[in-house]
Amino acid sequence: MSISLLAIIGILLLxxxxxxxxxxxxxxxxxxxxxxxxxxxxxxxxxxxxxxxxMDVFIWLSIPLFVIAGEIMSATNMTERLLGFSRLxxxxxxxxLAYVNVVGSMLFGGVSGSAMADIAALGPVEIEMMKKDGYDRDFSAALTVSSAIQGPIIPPSIPLIMFSSLTNTSVAALFLAGAVPGMLLGCGLMTVVFIMARIKNFPVNPIRDLSVALVMRILLDAFWxxxxxxxxxxxxxxxxFTATEAAAVAVAYALLVGVLAYRNLSLKVLWAILDRSARVTASIYLIIGFATVISWIMANERLPDMLESVIVGQDIAPWVILLAINLFFLINGLWISDSVQMLLFAPLFTPILAALGVSPIHxxxxxxxxxxxxxxxxxYGMALYxxxxxxxxxxxxxxxxxxPMLGASLVVLMLVTYIPAISLTLPRLFGFIN
Structure with a gap:
């Protein structure tokens, strides 16, 4: 590794x-x-x-489109309808209501593809709802933040779209691979809720005066x-259609639902949505642009080849490498955002693990x-802030x-890491891998 490469890594860290x-x-x-x-x-x-x-990559166009779709969902109160369905x-x-928090995030994240959008859209509603029902505000906020991380793993997922573009991996296969692990994260959080509900005697909060007509109205509201x-x-x-075309379809669908089905999407609201989406997208695209420069520098310095020769040459067991990489990413989460980690390290580690027999989809x-x-x-976790x-x-x-929620998430991470079938069974059933 050259002095120049060490210098820029030092500058970046500092x-x-x-x-x-x-x-x-x-x-x-x-x-x-x-x-x-x-x-x-x-x-x-x-x-x-x-x-x-x-930045000039076709699949990157899906990012602003999914952001817009998520913003439209929030602005047209689709989020509250999803919470009503979860409560049912x-x-x-x-x-x-703690279970509703987890299930609501699972459903909303499965559309927006963004953890931060989940927290911003559902957080105020969920936390206030739980507070009124007697839940501790600290627990409510922690559960809201923790449940949001499952959304970008359940498809559609902006991080998985980024990984697909950076490593030339099938986005459809990645989407299928992320479905079960994302739901397992939700199950892990619900296990924590189940235990704490018994310890702290959480309240029961069913929908009162439930009738067939009310059930049908809740289902119809949430259907769209x-x-x-x-x-x-x-x-x-x-x-x-491709992932980018799917994002465009998502925006068109959200617009039609907001205008024709829910009838609460005005031009003024739409302009505010586009303004917020443009700001979020601009920051993501700037990171993509500068991270591409860093990736070129790493390739120019032959860093991926050096790492691959060192790791493969040492004959280290793949499970040890996976554990080390997990620790590396988790420590980086202290001070590097999710998108930056994806942009810098996905092209670096994917070929190394592929050489060790680890599927790029896994x-x-x-x-x-x-x-x-x-x-x-x-x-310094951004979701915590x-x-x-x-x-x-x-x-x-x-x-x-x-x-406790972080501990449950880490247990699920270890299961997904060392049991490849959890993530690879669905892509295999649909014929994306042998």
Whole structure:
């Protein structure tokens, strides 16, 4: 490894530890390489070229489209309808609203593909609902944050779309591979809820005066929201359209539902949605552009080849490598966001693990679960900060209350890591792998 590469890694780490914005840290580290490495200052045009070509990828168009679809869902109160449906399913159980929180995040995340969108859209409603029912506010906020991470693993998933583009892996196969692990995360959280409901005597909160007419109204209200993932996943898996086209279909569907079915989507609201989506997308695209420069530098320094030769040459067991990589991603979650980890490390580690016999589809799910759990890793997990903002609960109290949920998520991660069938059975059944 050259001195120049060590220097830019050091600059990147230093800036991130000092609290610099991720975009600034990655951009400065990438540009610094061309001044530290001898005879490279004349090639600064590479930065501009890689920055724009990194963003100029067709599948990246799905990111703003899925963001818009999620924003429309939130603005047209689809989220509250999903919560009503979840309450119909599990509200009668002890700790019913806690189960509703988990199931609601599972359903909403299965459309928006974003954990942060889940927290922002469902968080205020779920936390206030649980507070009124007598739940501790710290627990409510911690559960809301913890349940949100399952959304981007259950398809459609923005992180899995990113992994697909970065590693040339089938996005349909990745979507199928993420379905069961994502639901297992939800089951792990519901196990924690089940135990705590007995210890703390959580209340039972069924829908009162339940009638056939009310059940039908709840089902009809939720139907349009629940049907969106069916269209998206069914279209991609069947080959009717690509992930990018599926995202466009999701936006068109959400618009039609908001205007024709729910009739609460105005031009003013739509403009605000587009404004927020543009801001979110701009930050993601800047990270993509600068991360592409860093990836080019790593390739130019032959870092992937060096790592592969060292790991394969040492004859280390694949399970040890997987454990080390899990720890690496989880530690990085302390200070690097999920998208940055995906952009920097997916192209780096995928060929190494493929050489060890690990399926890229399996690794894609493992990596996505890691970077999502990283959003909960104290003290700097981004989901923890957003959960604190929407709930008003101090960060330290959310971290303490979320530790049991974090433990359950790590158990599920280990199961998915060492039992490949959990993630590979569905892609195999649909013929994506042998």
């Amino acid at each position: 800036l991130l530890l000092l609290g610099s914005p991720v975009i600034f840290a990655i951009g400065v580290a990438g540009i610094a390489y061309f001044f530290v490495e001898p005879n490279m200052s004349s090639m600064l045009s590479v930065v501009v070229h890689k920055f724009f070509t990194g 399913l599990v509200g009668r159980l002890r700790g019913g 929201s629940l049907f969106m993932p069916v269209i998206i996943i069914g279209g991609i898996v069947s080959g009717i 690794f894609g799910v493992i990596m996505t679960m890691n970077v999502m759990i990283g959003l909960l890793t104290p003290p 957003l959960g604190s903002a929407v709930s008003g609960v101090p960060l330290g109290r959310i971290i303490k209350a979320s530790l």
